[in-house]
Amino acid sequence: MTELTHFINGSHVKGKSGRFADVFNPATGEVQSKVPLANAAEVAAAVEGAKAVQPEWAATNPQRRARIMMRFVELLNRDMDKLAEALSREHGKTIPDAKGDVQRGLEVAEFCIGAPHLLKGEFTDSAGPGIDMYSMRQPIGIAAGITPFNFPAMIPMWKFCPAIACGNAFILKPSERDPSVPLMLAELMQEAGLPDGILQVVNGDKEAVDAILDNEDISGIGFVGSTPIAEYIYSRGTANGKRVQCFGGAKNHMIIMPDADLDQAADALIGAGYGAAGERCMAISVAVPVGDATADALIERLVTRIEKLKVGPYTAGNDVDYGPLVTAAAKEKVLGLVNSGIEQGAKLVVDGRDFSLQGYEDGFFVGPHLFDNVTSDMDIYTQEIFGPVLSTVRAKTYEEALKLAMDHEYGNGTAIYTRDGDTARNFANRVNVGMVGINVPIPVPLAYHTFGGWKKSVFGDLNQHGPDAFRFYTRTKTVTSRWPSGIKEGGEFSMPVMG
Numbered sequence: 001m002t003e004l005t006h007f008i009n010g011s012h013v014k015g016k017s018g019r020f021a022d023v024f025n026p027a028t029g030e031v032q033s034k035v036p037l038a039n040a041a042e043v044a045a046a047v048e049g050a051k052a053v054q055p056e057w058a059a060t061n062p063q064r065r066a067r068i069m070m071r072f073v074e075l076l077n078r079d080m081d082k083l084a085e086a087l088s089r090e091h092g093k094t095i096p097d098a099k100g101d102v103q104r105g106l107e108v109a110e111f112c113i114g115a116p117h118l119l120k121g122e123f124t125d126s127a128g129p130g131i132d133m134y135s136m137r138q139p140i141g142i143a144a145g146i147t148p149f150n151f152p153a154m155i156p157m158w159k160f161c162p163a164i165a166c167g168n169a170f171i172l173k174p175s176e177r178d179p180s181v182p183l184m185l186a187e188l189m190q191e192a193g194l195p196d197g198i199l200q201v202v203n204g205d206k207e208a209v210d211a212i213l214d215n216e217d218i219s220g221i222g223f224v225g226s227t228p229i230a231e232y233i234y235s236r237g238t239a240n241g242k243r244v245q246c247f248g249g250a251k252n253h254m255i256i257m258p259d260a261d262l263d264q265a266a267d268a269l270i271g272a273g274y275g276a277a278g279e280r281c282m283a284i285s286v287a288v289p290v291g292d293a294t295a296d297a298l299i300e301r302l303v304t305r306i307e308k309l310k311v312g313p314y315t316a317g318n319d320v321d322y323g324p325l326v327t328a329a330a331k332e333k334v335l336g337l338v339n340s341g342i343e344q345g346a347k348l349v350v351d352g353r354d355f356s357l358q359g360y361e362d363g364f365f366v367g368p369h370l371f372d373n374v375t376s377d378m379d380i381y382t383q384e385i386f387g388p389v390l391s392t393v394r395a396k397t398y399e400e401a402l403k404l405a406m407d408h409e410y411g412n413g414t415a416i417y418t419r420d421g422d423t424a425r426n427f428a429n430r431v432n433v434g435m436v437g438i439n440v441p442i443p444v445p446l447a448y449h450t451f452g453g454w455k456k457s458v459f460g461d462l463n464q465h466g467p468d469a470f471r472f473y474t475r476t477k478t479v480t481s482r483w484p485s486g487i488k489e490g491g492e493f494s495m496p497v498m499g
């Protein structure tokens, strides 16, 4: 069995703690490798290595740093097939979806090629007599990223690309479920010319995370994962005086108005609800048709489409719509919630519980599920399921539908399907959710905008990627400078004013 490593100071390093986690092939259920789980001393050694080289990296001009990002983008394209295969083998998602995972990270690397422009700062000439004022964006030093299993390429790149382009060193603690692609990304950054020690990959679990949270040399932490862990990391990290941004779980509603193109809405729901087996923080997990006629017509269209869904292993290439869940525990949790939905009175219109695939009986596959008549007090509505389960909550009016999305504790993404511009505009303005789609089911902003939810889907300030990432990974220093001829005249004792 393969023993995976950490990537420290430019080399693969074996784990020293003696603790390992199993990495599965979710399609077959087999353990394919074991990943080392770092202890506090291993985390500290990685931080020491980063600390030794970060000042020189920060002093490297931003154009040179950007050129490494350019080369990194080329290498990602060169190795796209290899990365996608490794990603699918550990995560289970289809190959086209795995390529999307790499691509959406690659686009943030492309955005970071603009670092020289984004880091330019501000300058005021003659803010007072003989006085100039300028603001610089300086790196925070050493930043860390703690990332989830569901986008093992994209989310690490969302974190380390801007941090490194800003002149920081970065400690990446990827998910222990699918750690191979993050290690490959570190190798590619090295091949692109990144000095050793600037990107350290430390594999691990809570022990490594706690060591990051308590390390005095780490100034900033970016986290993505479930809400309870996000809340924990935010409170412990900020209590230790660090800058912390944590992105948590989601329950994304799609409102379908009576005037919507229902075929288009049904197609969108199928992709957004079942794609990646529902293991996306921007998956649509709740459909809210307005009016019973809309609901009946929508359910009919969904059922015919669900019957055609192809569930299978990534090795089937383009012939499969979604793959297995990531672990047996994830499968058990999803099926437990489906059973709770039935017990609590929801109508299970499509039942995927008995799904089985010949030759892959031990894989973590779950068939598609569709619920109707879900109400807001049910566990399948209040909790994030993170599986191929779509719940329908019927609303009588637009206001009732809007209220549902607004009252839910999560506020990551939402969408509305309508042909009416006024309703769409009203929805976008009023809904208390961070990312909104109008006739777009998964409104993930592109790299040059920013990504982030509201309410319990986020803890901290500033979003991921886009200009916010350059703000998060830098500190502002403002210099007021005077080169007057009369400086020898003596001190001033009143508060300086520029007027």
Ligand code: NAD
Pocket: 146, 147, 148, 149, 150, 151, 173, 174, 175, 176, 204, 205, 206, 209, 210, 224, 225, 226, 227, 229, 230, 247, 248, 249, 250, 280, 281, 384, 386, 412, 453, 457
């Ligand atoms: P998770 O919270 O279980 O794990 C995320 C990270 O935290 C991993 O690196 C893990 O090792 C670490 N971790 C887990 N338990 C910990 C503990 N007790 N103490 C310290 N660290 C711990 O999340 P996951 O299952 O990997 O990912 C799925 C979740 O991520 C879903 O809730 C999904 O909505 C969310 N997510 C959110 C976004 C977003 O941008 N809002 C994006 C992707 C995923």
